[in-house]
Structure formats: structure tokens, C-alpha cells
Amino acid sequence: MQFRDKMDPSWLIGRGKAEEIARKAKDAGADLVIFDQELTPAQLYHLERIMPCKVIDRTQLILDIFAQRAKTREGRYQVELAQLEYLLPRLAGRGRDLSRLGGGIGTRGPGETKLETDRRHIHRRIRDLKRELERVRRHRKLHRDRRRKMEIVQVALVGYTNAGKSTLLNRLTGSDVLSEDRLFATLDPTSRFLRLPSGEQVLLTDTVGFIRRLPHHLVAAFRSTLEQVKEADLLLHVVDASHPEASEQMRAVEQVLQELGAADIPTLTVFNKMDRVAAEMPEEEGTLRISAFSDEDLERxxxxxDQALHREQVCGSAEFPVTRGEWIAALYRNAEVVRSEVSGVTVRIDFRLPLRRFRRLSKEVKEHIRVSSD
Incomplete structure (x- = not known):
């Protein structure tokens, strides 16, 4: 680590410190130098010139890990798109081979460099990947619209990577989703039905783990996957209670949720891995402390x-024309009707219903609702 008043625009850490690292890397026989900071193209160019081995930054390391973990076609497309968008501005100076001349049909002739050829190929591949991912996004939207019409309640597991989200999904639903003690074991969202003690069935979705300073290339590439979070009625923020930096990880997740526009969704904070914590910790409102391997904790x-989904209630009254049977039926399906009476050509309904169900009502139905002040 180095403490500076400001980053060096050419070297990040200053030329003297860079040369010191280069000497240490050579003495140690290192084959890789990693910077826990995103390097600009200029910084990467200067560092590679003096280092005796390959240089990568935090973003490239995370992208490499994602590339190893991606299993589905969508996951591979998302990772490849993020890698290409990261690589594009860093092509210049990536070795002497880029200065070789090219030529032939479809090129600008013998004067075109390999760098320009690579750039054109990358731009073409980025367009293809975005087109494929847009198809996936539309497909996911159809699924979400179908779930909304079927009024399926959705609960999303969110949290820092390796907090135990996939393990919780498996234990709660009896599924066999890959869950390992490693970073980013899950890249693709997985949904399973979960029956609650009240008898209600909800769709529980496991999502990709977050991380501090999540590279913006990944946020953009994984847009269709992360949109699952925004559609949830309830978020389970899973925290690794045994991690020494649990508080910082929580703040990182909250920041990502803010960036996604999901910060206002009701959230239940679940402190997991309590079997690894020696000291007893009191539970606060809106939090739960559990071990995913405890059947008693899973029931809790x-x-x-169940309680979180029904905690926030909306009370009010609605007046509909008797001819709008579909609006009346929608309110009856979603709400607990307290009183109903017909007066001439109008139906008046007093009701109460969970806030999550109120949000799902159509705009036309909401226009005829008066919410009580209490």
C-alpha cells in the first residue's frame, strides 16, 4: 500500500515506487502484478513497460474470475461484453505485435495496423453481444410480466459475494443449486418456489453476489440479470456475520442497490453464518440472525x-362503476374486503391489503382508490 495526496496520472503510484515494485517482482520471480485499483489506459501502458511480467488491475481480475464461473450462454455473453468494453480503450500499446501491418479484402489496405483491425473486430463483436443480450432481456421481461399477471410474490436474495445466498436457497427450497465457499460461485439468477408458514407460495430468487466498487462494466453487462432485484416484493439482504468487514460489505451492497434503483424495496437483513460467531448478538427490528444449517433458524x-410481506398494510376505500367488473375483481383478488355496498351504478369497497399488493394494482384501479390517512 502507498499513501499519496493524489494519484499519479501516468503511474498511479509514482515512477519511483513503480520501479521499486518492478525490482521486487523480478527478484521474486513473479509472473503477475495486480493493482487493487482500476488503471487508466495510460497508467497500464507505463507500468507494463517497466514491469518484468504481466500487469492487471482490480477490474480485470474480477472479470477473469467471472469468466471462469460463467456456465450458461447468457452468463458467458455478459462476461465477454464486459471484458471487451474494458479492453477496447486499453488496446494501444498492448505489445509490439499490434504494430504489424495487415491487408486484404475488406480492410483499408496495407496501411491498416493490427490495432485498427482489432478495434473494428471488437466493435463488431460488442454489437452482436448487445443484440443477443437484448433478446435475453426481452425474454426475461416476458417472464416477469407473466409472473405479475399471475400475481406471484417474488423474494430476492441479495448480498455480498460468498455470504451464503445459494446455500440458503438450497436449504429453504430443497434445490441443488451450486453453492461453494468461493467468490462469485453464482452468476445466473435461479428461482425456486418456497411455501411459507401461512400457506402462501412465493418465488425465491438467488442473484449474483455484489462486491465493493463493483466495476461499472459488469453493472452494465449484467443489467438483465440485476433487473430481477428491482422486480422483487421483498429483499433478503444476506450478510456474512462472521466476516471481519461485515459492516463495510453491508454498505457496499446498499450502495449497489441504490445505483440499481432498488433501495426503496422492503428489506429484511439476514445475518448468516452465526454458527461461526462466538459472541451473542441481539436482534434488532428488521434483522434476523441465523445459521443456514439450523432447521430451527430456517423456520424462524x-x-x-411471512411477517415482512404482510407487515405494511394499506387501508382505504374504492368506488367503481358496476360495469367495471375486472377492476372490482382485481381488488377482491388482492385485498381483504372489510365492507362492500352497491349504490345505484357505483360499487363502494372498503379494504385493506399489503403494500406490496397495492403496488401491483393497475393505474386505472388506483385512480378510483382513496387511501386512509392512518
Missing amino acids: LKQAI
């Missing part, structure tokens, strides 16, 4: 999900 979690 199901109860907490």
Missing part, C-alpha cells in the same frame, strides 16, 4: 419473511 426465517 420463513416466519420473518
Whole structure:
């Protein structure tokens, strides 16, 4: 680590410190130098010139890990898109081979460099990948619209990478999703139905793990995957209670949720891996402390999900024309009707319903609703 008043625009850490690292890397026989900071193209160019081995930054390391973990076609497309968009501005100076001349049909002739050929190929591949991912996004939207019409309640597991989200999904639903003690074991969202103690069935979705300073290339590439979070009625923010930096990880997740526009979704914070924590910690409102391997704790979690989904209630009254049977039926499906009466050509309904169900009502239905002040 180096403490500076400001980053060096050419070297990040200053030329003297860079040369010191280069000497240490050579003495140690290192084959890789990693900077826990995103390097600009200029910084990467200067560092590679003096280092005796390959140089990568934080973003490239995360992208490489994602590339190893991606299993589905969508996951591979998303990672490749992020890698290409990261690589594009860093092509210049990536070795002497880029200065070789090219030529032939479809090129600008013998004067075109390999660098320009690579750039054109990358731009073409980026367009193809975005087109494919747009198809996936539309497909996911159709699924979400179908779930909304079927009024399926959705609960999303969110949290820092390796907090135990996939393990919780498996334990709660009896599924066999890959869950390993490693970073980014899950890249593709997986959904399974979960029956709550009240008898209600909800769709529980496992999502990609977050990380501090999540590279913006990944946020953009994984847009269709992260949109799953925005559609949830309830978020389970899973925290690794045994991690020494649990508080910082929580703040990182909250920041990503803010960037996604999901910060206002009701959230239940679940401190997982309590079996690894020696000291007893009191539970605060809106939090739960569990171990994913405790059947008793899992039952408590199901109860907490049930309560969280029904905690916030909306009370009010609605007046509909008797001819709009579909609006009346929509309110009856979603709400607990307290009183109903017909007066001439108008139906008046007093009701209460969970806030999450109120949000799902169509705009036309909401226009005829008067919400009580209490």
C-alpha cells in the first residue's frame, strides 16, 4: 500500500515506487502484478513497460474470475461484453505485435495496423453481444410480466459475494443449486418456489453476489440479470456475520442497490453464518440472525419473511362503476374486503391489503382508490 495526496496520472503510484515494485517482482520471480485499483489506459501502458511480467488491475481480475464461473450462454455473453468494453480503450500499446501491418479484402489496405483491425473486430463483436443480450432481456421481461399477471410474490436474495445466498436457497427450497465457499460461485439468477408458514407460495430468487466498487462494466453487462432485484416484493439482504468487514460489505451492497434503483424495496437483513460467531448478538427490528444449517433458524426465517410481506398494510376505500367488473375483481383478488355496498351504478369497497399488493394494482384501479390517512 502507498499513501499519496493524489494519484499519479501516468503511474498511479509514482515512477519511483513503480520501479521499486518492478525490482521486487523480478527478484521474486513473479509472473503477475495486480493493482487493487482500476488503471487508466495510460497508467497500464507505463507500468507494463517497466514491469518484468504481466500487469492487471482490480477490474480485470474480477472479470477473469467471472469468466471462469460463467456456465450458461447468457452468463458467458455478459462476461465477454464486459471484458471487451474494458479492453477496447486499453488496446494501444498492448505489445509490439499490434504494430504489424495487415491487408486484404475488406480492410483499408496495407496501411491498416493490427490495432485498427482489432478495434473494428471488437466493435463488431460488442454489437452482436448487445443484440443477443437484448433478446435475453426481452425474454426475461416476458417472464416477469407473466409472473405479475399471475400475481406471484417474488423474494430476492441479495448480498455480498460468498455470504451464503445459494446455500440458503438450497436449504429453504430443497434445490441443488451450486453453492461453494468461493467468490462469485453464482452468476445466473435461479428461482425456486418456497411455501411459507401461512400457506402462501412465493418465488425465491438467488442473484449474483455484489462486491465493493463493483466495476461499472459488469453493472452494465449484467443489467438483465440485476433487473430481477428491482422486480422483487421483498429483499433478503444476506450478510456474512462472521466476516471481519461485515459492516463495510453491508454498505457496499446498499450502495449497489441504490445505483440499481432498488433501495426503496422492503428489506429484511439476514445475518448468516452465526454458527461461526462466538459472541451473542441481539436482534434488532428488521434483522434476523441465523445459521443456514439450523432447521430451527430456517423456520424462524420463513416466519420473518411471512411477517415482512404482510407487515405494511394499506387501508382505504374504492368506488367503481358496476360495469367495471375486472377492476372490482382485481381488488377482491388482492385485498381483504372489510365492507362492500352497491349504490345505484357505483360499487363502494372498503379494504385493506399489503403494500406490496397495492403496488401491483393497475393505474386505472388506483385512480378510483382513496387511501386512509392512518
